[in-house]
Amino acid sequence: MTQARVPALVQETPYRYQIEPTGRMRVPGVVFASPGLLPEVGGDQALQQVADVATLPGIVDASYAMPDVHWGYGFPIGGVAATDIAEGGVVSPGGVGFDISCGVRLYAADVDAADFAPRKEAVLDGLSRSTPRGMGKGAVWELSGAGQLAKVLASGARYAVEQGHGVQRDLDRCEDFGAVDDADPAALSERAVKRGLHQLGSLGSGNHFLEVQVVDAVRDQAAAEAYGLRAGQVCVMIHCGSRGLGHQICTDHVRAMEQAMAGFGITVPDRQLACVPVDSDPGRAYLRAMASAANYARANRQLLGQAARGVFERLTGAGLDLVYDISHNLAKVETHRVAGGAGAAGAPRRLCVHRKGATRALPPGHPDLPADLRDLPDVGQPVLIPGSMGTASYVLTGVPGGPAFASTCHGAGRTLSRHQAAKAVRGQELRQLLESRGIAVRGASWRGLAEEMPEAYKDIDAVVEAAEGAGLARAVARLVPVGVVKG
């Protein structure tokens, strides 16, 4: 990026701010935030990134930022951008992120907090042993070779369940019912394959975690019931992605697009926004590789969930029912009606919707909802919002008429860098503090723990309030952690 320019924000409603188009911006920027969140809404760089994304060829409606927006690679984290495929709209790996299909899976345990309490330490010890984590290798499922990996990449969680690592309900309640169809495992680089072989069923590091949580408050009784959640219930939340495989795919395709971009006559204000038309060979190649990583990430969460299920069954006798599994780093080809623009006003258009640190939130009645939720009048897609370590997480539901292509926030969003956080607290102290609040901690490294201190993140309650206020989603339940297995 060049000189730091600070885009001017104009408040439109209490939860919606606009960046008017200037320079090469094709559409406005729109930031959803409460007045309280806005001053620290990620700093000038994130807002400049919102404006930069608005220059991309084919972008429609607006370059959106969710209430948890912060600075990222090219696109902001907490960004949503849709491009019109028929109008030369582009796809950009930076609009998905390095951790392709990073996401969240939530299970409801058939046990309540009081009955679980005496078994908590033993269960956390069991989960600690059953959950490979931290940098590098170690995984639940050591694949036999590239042939078996190809099956994972093609069929995702469906293949894992076929192989005995789960039950049908796990697929019924997974985004895309466990897998997307357009993956092309043969097109991956040798390096991506090599990195994928030894990490299937592993958490990774950073803000990834497996938590045991308790439903602290139900805000929407009907939706909670439909999702299988009740107050006082124990849950298991898993937050992780596609590990080194997704990272390598992103690296490979950013490189390829940097080369190919000029041939399409595309220039961007920031190299990290490398992109090509969706309807082009390199565009299709990226989307097929991205789909492979999406399937890998679903299988990854499926295997970690199955391992946790085994621990719960053995030590508590309680079963784990999947509430939902949803990504917050993905681009998808979807049909939306967009007012104005190149197409006829309000006509359905095929768009490439980039969600980076943003969660899809389908409205009630949408055909892609799980079958048992599809016909309920006021219940949309379950939206899983992980808090930072030691803080609350949320389950939201998609609402009709969402303003950002059926998308909402994805989590708390960082305010302190990893380095700043590690300087502010020692991992040992932090563990003690969390334990004193009744949260059992099983870490991977002391430094990793310190980097994830709650104070390094925005207030998740405020983020969710802003998402609700902006009409992006509605709260269903608030969950609080009682034990965390940290990547």
Add this chain to the structure above:
DNA sequence: ATGTGC
């Protein structure tokens, strides 16, 4: 996020 730099 990430074999924590190309």
